[in-house]
Amino acid sequence: MEPILELESARLLLRQWRDEDLPEFAAMCADPQVMRYFPATLSRLESASSIGRIRGHFAEHGFGLWALQRKDTGQFIGFTGLNVVGFDAPFTPATEIGWRLAREHWGQGYASEAAWTALRCGFDRLSLDEVVAFTTLANLPSEKVMQAIGMHHDPADDFDHPRLDADHPLRRHLLYRISREQWLQTLHG
Ligand SMILES: CC(C)(COP(=O)(O)OP(=O)(O)OC[C@H]1O[C@@H](n2cnc3c(N)ncnc32)[C@H](O)[C@@H]1OP(=O)(O)O)[C@@H](O)C(=O)NCCC(=O)NCCS
Known part of the structure; x- marks a missing residue:
């Protein structure tokens, strides 16, 4: 399949x-507020290698963040997209939807707008059966985006993130899911 290099929404x-995105992306990932629900902020080098990994995912899968x-x-205001989950968990193999925006662009509906566009691509063009999303328990803004795009939460799916230490305060994660059928129902009411 042809890689999906670009999508468009009303405002995005x-x-x-x-390469020019690096300064803005690194500033975003060095912002303690943006990274509040992640283990640490990122150095400029770590941000650069994140972009490298994202590009590698596009090259391998034809879609990404x-x-x-x-x-x-x-x-440039951040990223949103689809990512093949890179660790083992009860719900994998799976494709997740994820987002991170620079603080000055929060509260304007950009994350939900982009997430909706990425989700539609996942079902319409990539023919996925299901998309998941996950975040640490306290990350309510991210959970709101999951709800805004019609995802569902079953507490029985919640899990401990295998890449965080057993005693790490962010370890417990919520899992949201949306199946292709649920997405079609959201579309057609
Ligand atoms: C998670 C994150 C992307 C959410 O961003 P956000 O700006 O809150 O989300 P949205 O773009 O959907 O905006 C929704 C808010 O904008 C408001 N809004 C303003 N104009 C709007 C519009 N035209 N359309 C929709 N919502 C609009 C909504 O009322 C809503 O506000 P509320 O949360 O007070 O109800 C952001 O908090 C973030 O980048 N966090 C750090 C990274 C992170 O944690 N990522 C997720 C890891 S799992």
Whole structure:
């Protein structure tokens, strides 16, 4: 299948990463508020290698975490997209939907708009049967995005993230899911 390099929503382009995105992306990943629900902020080098991994995922799978660009200002504002889960858990193999936006772009519906666009791509173009999302228990803003795009939560699916130590405070995660059938129901009411 042809790689899906770009998607578009009303206010956003979901596009390939450019080398020029690194300063903004690194600033976002160095912001303690943005990274509040992750184990640590990222150094510039760690951010650069994240972009490398994201590009590698696109090369391998033909989809991934798209860079987000506002159409009105042209600014890079973060990422949203689909990612093959890279660890073993009761719900894997699975494709997850994920997002991270720079703080000045929160509260304007950009994450939900981009997430909706990525989810539609997952079902419409990639023909996935299911998409999952997960986050640490306390990350309510992220959970709201999951709910906004019609995902469902069953507490029986919650899990301990295998990449975090047993005593790590962020270890417990919520799992949200949406099946292709549920997505079609959301679309058609
Ligand atoms: C998770 C994250 C992307 C959510 O961003 P967000 O801006 O809160 O999410 P949205 O873009 O969907 O915006 C929704 C909010 O914008 C408001 N809004 C304003 N204009 C809007 C519009 N045109 N359409 C929809 N919502 C709009 C909504 O009322 C809603 O506010 P509320 O949360 O107070 O109800 C952001 O908090 C983030 O980047 N966090 C750090 C990274 C992270 O934790 N990622 C997830 C890891 S699992």
